[in-house]
Amino acid sequence: MDVAFIVETVVKIVVILLVFSALAGFGTYFERKVLAFMQRRLGPMHVGPYGLLQVAADGIKLFTKEDIIPQNVVKPIFKLAPVITAATAFMAAAAIPFWPEFTVFGYTVHPIVSDINIGILYVMAVMAIGLYGPLLGGMASANKFSLISAARSAAVFISYEVITGLALLAPLMMVGSLSLIDINNYQVGGISNWIAFSQPVAFILFWIAAFAETGRTPFHLVANDHEIIDGFGTEYSGMRWGLFFIGEYANMFFISFVMAIIFLGGYGDGSIAGAFGLLMKVAFFFFFFLWTRAAWPDIRPDQLMWLCWKVLMPIAVLNVVITGIVILIKTQGGM
């Protein structure tokens, strides 16, 4: 392996880590502002202009807070759980192309850490491990609210995972590749080529499952403040709790990237306009997460399982079958 490759990979990893840790912080600011405007409040206003430095204030608070580890917890697991959530969120980013390739001083940069040929499968698998964070944190906490939260995260996991897989299957059948770059290049022709238009059902299903995957509001039952305090986070303080937070927000950004690339054309032909288009799509998906939080009530765990298994899964299976038949007819007709 040559040195340039190693240096390039390390630089890419560091850049992704720094950018998305910072974005996760700013994500909380956007969330508070958006929720505030939708509820006719001002949101954070005191720290800096328009409260922009609130992020820094929160960061200093989290870093300097005492790290409390309660007496009866299972210590190694308790300490490990937040790291799992944050680490897997960033590990999943290794196979996501964030930007079309570009040339700097005659050196072509591929803004993807590793273009493995099973990209999307890897991203979904590693994101799924992220749910071990809430599960282990909840089970190790020796707190009843945390334990309920852990049970719920197991329930959420077995519910949404099937929907994500089946919803993805239909577009993947059309593209014929699991690499996110191939999926992007499949839709290169323009807006009419976006998979969202040929696979609207899969798009909606995946979008719904993304809410369960990131634990956002309609499916926020893992840490529902008004019934189980902070769920798995109840016993955590300081930066350990902050790691859960960074993991959650980084996951929101990464799943937004995945949705934008699979269903909304990604960065298109790789021009600057296409690249900024990708960022706009990601921003839209992120905004939609916040919008839903302001507009929708939370649902119960049994309602989530009912929705996933009895409503969404049959639709997803039907979608896969119909897609298969259509592809078969098309290829037969072409022969």
Next chain:
Amino acid sequence: MFEAIAFYLFAALTIGMFTITVMTSQALYALTAMAAGMIFISAFFFMLGADFLGVVQIIVYTGAVMALYAFGMMFFDTTRTLVEKRENPRIIFLLGVIAATLVVFIMISPIISSNIEAHYPIDATVGNSQAIGYVLFTKYLVPFEVAAVMLLVAMVAGIVLAGKKMDKSLTLMAEEEIALMSATQTKPHDEEGAH
């Protein structure tokens, strides 16, 4: 060089994790170490160029161990250590040694007779997942279908066993209704006991 480092690193990690799984008396440690060990195993698939199998290993075992956690949650207080009852440690030791020797023998015999060759070597022109698809749906079609039917049978059996009261939802019922339901259910059972 990187591959050698990665191999020894992940080998040590995997063995360490599964050692914890076996040796510990704390349910939560055992489950977590097993999940970690299963995920570390996927590294070997990646090193061998079997990306698809590696990811499938992660996906399958994340979900499977998650179900084990759920059982652990139901049956133990996972934050306490479990006192195991060992009636005859010698027999356990003996059986353990026999099993270990057998496994080593089975694994090593093809290496000694140098009888290992890839039936389906990696084909650079076909992608990883496509290659698995071709093998699975041509040569191993029958075992694949049989496995599918077995899973279907297991699923139907699970639904039959668990789904006796699926039309009722305890969450939606009032307290009195639940009390009434449990009262009517225990009654005939008592009468049976009297017979």
